Amino acid sequence: MLPSATEYSVILLGLDNAGKTTFHEQVKALFNPDHPSPRLKTVPTVGQNVSTITLPDMYLKIWDVGGQLSLRKLWQSYYSSCHAIVFIVDSTDIGDGDLDDGEDDDDERGERAISGRLEECRLVLEDVLQNEETEGVPLLILANKQDREDCVEVVRIKEGLVKKVFEGEKASSIRDSRVLPVSALTGAGVREAVDWLRSRVKWNKESRPPVMR
Numbered sequence: 001m002l003p004s005a006t007e008y009s010v011i012l013l014g015l016d017n018a019g020k021t022t023f024h025e026q027v028k029a030l031f032n033p034d035h036p037s038p039r040l041k042t043v044p045t046v047g048q049n050v051s052t053i054t055l056p057d058m059y060l061k062i063w064d065v066g067g068q069l070s071l072r073k074l075w076q077s078y079y080s081s082c083h084a085i086v087f088i089v090d091s092t093d094i095g096d097g098d099l100d101d102g103e104d105d106d107d108e109r110g111e112r113a114i115s116g117r118l119e120e121c122r123l124v125l126e127d128v129l130q131n132e133e134t135e136g137v138p139l140l141i142l143a144n145k146q147d148r149e150d151c152v153e154v155v156r157i158k159e160g161l162v163k164k165v166f167e168g169e170k171a172s173s174i175r176d177s178r179v180l181p182v183s184a185l186t187g188a189g190v191r192e193a194v195d196w197l198r199s200r201v202k203w204n205k206e207s208r209p210p211v212m213r
């Protein structure tokens, strides 16, 4: 137990199958030593899964609220109380990530639709960022499944998804954001992800103060 500690909350968002549950399990395994490593088989999140990890200077509460279409409308009820948003992307399911090559014709759109879920991902992320209750909230985008040979590199996700989304965002200049490669399954990059969240929620504490426990 930390003496009179501060608590910050992060929400895990992303399409179904992106790896939110696996990431959540991996964070618990890394930061709560008694917790087992992620199961190889996960089941889709149907309600909300919440856990709290203890870091040297804070409690970090993690909410996995499910990514299936039917559950996405519930996301907004978490926006006003979260201190950071983690948006997880399946790097093996966005086609070649080639959204931003300056051309935008119909043929390209058709190809994208069959080659992956990049467009769906973009629309969903845009929707999150356009909600006024997420304004200024730090955003961490995780390019997950980097252990798989068929993944696209993080730079493709930056250019094909993130750049595009930020171009359309009103408050992009004041939002802290980062894109990191991870493998939720092996744990690669997961500590770095938590470190980033830890530092950014503290940076933003004037606008979103922590909860005192």
Ligand code: G3D
Residues within 6 Å of the ligand: 014, 015, 016, 017, 018, 019, 020, 021, 022, 023, 040, 041, 042, 043, 044, 045, 067, 144, 145, 146, 147, 148, 182, 183, 184, 185, 186
């Ligand atoms: P979700 O909670 O976002 O819906 P899950 O996603 O965590 O349930 O993961 C969906 C599937 O992707 C799972 O496979 C899970 O093991 C796999 N997965 C998640 N993260 C990684 C990763 O980093 N690398 C690899 N290779 N696979 C990952 P199953 O087979 O259980 O459906």
